[in-house]
Amino acid sequence: MxxxxxxxxxxxxxxxxxxxxxxxxxxxxxxxxxxxxxxxxxxxxxxxxxxxxxxxxxxxxxxxxxxxxxxxxxxxxxxxxxxxxxxxxxxxxxxxxxxxxxxxxxxxxxxxxxxxxxxxxxxxxxxxxxxxxxxxxxxxxxxxxxxxxxxxxxxxxxxxxxxxxxxxxxxxxxxxxxxxxxxxxxxxxxxxxxxxxxxxxxxxxxxxxxxxxxxxxxxxxxxxxxxxxxxxxxxxxxxxxPALLAHVDSALFGEGEPVDPFAVAEAMIPYIDRHVARGGRVSQITRHMIGLFQSRPGAKRWRQILTVESVKPDAASSLILDALAALR
CATH class of the missing domain: 3.20.20.70 (Aldolase class I)
Structure with a gap:
């Protein structure tokens, strides 16, 4: 490009x-x-x-x-x-x-x-x-x-x-x-x-x-x-x-298919792990992901897990998988 x-x-x-x-x-x-x-x-x-x-x-x-x-x-x-x-x-x-x-x-x-x-x-x-x-x-x-x-x-x-x-x-x-x-x-x-x-x-x-x-x-x-x-x-x-962004490349630029938000959520796991290993907090990242599944069945539980569980002292990237399970 x-x-x-x-x-x-x-x-x-x-x-x-x-x-x-x-x-x-x-x-x-x-x-x-x-x-x-x-x-x-x-x-x-x-x-x-x-x-x-x-x-x-x-x-x-x-x-x-x-x-x-x-x-x-x-x-x-x-x-x-x-x-x-x-x-x-x-x-x-x-x-x-x-x-x-x-x-x-x-x-x-x-x-x-x-x-x-x-x-x-x-x-x-x-x-x-x-x-x-x-x-x-x-x-x-x-x-x-x-x-x-x-x-x-x-x-x-x-x-x-x-x-x-x-x-x-x-x-x-x-x-x-x-x-x-x-x-x-x-x-x-x-x-x-x-x-x-x-x-x-x-x-x-x-x-x-x-x-x-x-x-x-x-x-x-x-x-x-x-x-x-x-x-x-x-x-x-x-x-x-943010799921709107999953359609930008395909709808506005004719490139590929819409991005799968489930795959994006899973791809954030290693990024969260690296951040935590450097002393960061899970909630510093997951707060940006709360709206990813807006209007989908299970979205309320997704938001709840990312909001409540991410601020706990032992919070880890595994909460993403727990939250995704509520959507499937």
Whole structure:
């Protein structure tokens, strides 16, 4: 498969799983990779200062099986972002993404995330610095606007500036973020979706990779969006119902048959064993697998075993086989 930069240049269709704080950690990504070979996986957002000064192996370490995988950065200091980009590139990531969309209070106080929609010149300087630090694709994930911004004008201004700075691709969450008046949770659902705005952006920028995010819940949704844009990103739907990912390669890329979720669950056993041998806990992995058999007979017992048994001091990977027995 061609590398990401070539895919973006050739407008190859891309499916991805969104960066989600406290969700898309390395264990989640390893699990998701077993369900889809084609999905582009994103890390949780990590701030540039944390990468520069923190425990890098803990913050940005990953398994080689996760490729292709992108590191999402948070920050607004061009020099810090350039240094963090170099570090992540040395770790072997396939893409570096700048977060210009997260609406949480914490990111506003730290001057990163969606509040940067109001600072397009600063975002452009950040992208220019990041591009100067790596040959990897550097991309932006943003909203269509914030607060009282005109979403037609604000999105175009931001996008044009980051493209001039060398940005390789865009993922647009098709909602405004209301930084005044809505909580981060409310910002995921209450602002109305405006997919047409993202479609118009793509129509204007025929030679730019544009992906869409926000409210995408099914493979059928993905197929519809891919008629208008180059990429589609699933967030909560992919996490809460990971069996969706088992159909990505076959339904979106015409490759093989849907992946067997039973086989995926069994394939996680040696991974769990390795994690436990290093001193980790079973629950750190199984928490990501709870939704794998959503709506199937026995799914309640599967969830119960993974939730209750995995936190016990003597928990081992054998609980996966016990939980699977409840489904068969």
């Amino acid at each position: 061609e590398n990401l930069k070539d895919q973006y240049k050739s407008m190859t269709k891309v499916f991805s799983v969104a960066p989600m704080m406290e969700w898309t950690d390395r264990h989640c990504r390893y699990f998701h990779r077993l369900l889809s070979a084609r999905a582009l996986l994103y890390t949780e957002m990590v701030t540039a200062p944390a990468i520069i000064h923190g425990d890098r192996d803990h913050l940005i370490g990953f398994d080689a099986a996760e490729h292709p995988v992108a590191q999402q950065l948070g920050g607004s200091d061009p020099a810090q972002l350039a240094e963090a980009t170099r570090i992540c590139a040395d770790y072997g990531y396939d893409e570096i993404n700048l977060n210009v969309g997260c609406p949480s209070d914490r990111v506003q106080s730290g001057m990163f995330g969606a509040c940067l929609m109001a600072e397009p010149d600063l975002v452009a300087r950040c992208i220019e610095a990041m591009k100067g630090a790596t040959s990897l694709p550097v991309t932006v994930k943003c909203r269509i606007g914030i607060d009282e911004q005109d979403e037609e004008q604000a999105l175009d201004i931001l996008v044009d500036k980051v493209l001039d700075a060398g940005c390789d691709g865009l993922t647009v969450h098709a909602r405004k973020a209301w930084l005044q008046g809505l909580s981060p949770k409310e910002n995921r659902d209450i602002p109305p979706l405006n997919y047409d705005r993202v479609y118009r952006l793509k129509q204007r920028l025929a030679d730019v990779h544009v992906a869409i995010n926000g409210g995408v819940k099914t493979i059928e949704d993905c197929q519809l969006h891919l008629q208008h844009v180059d990429g589609v990103m699933l967030g909560r739907a992919a996490y809460q119902n």
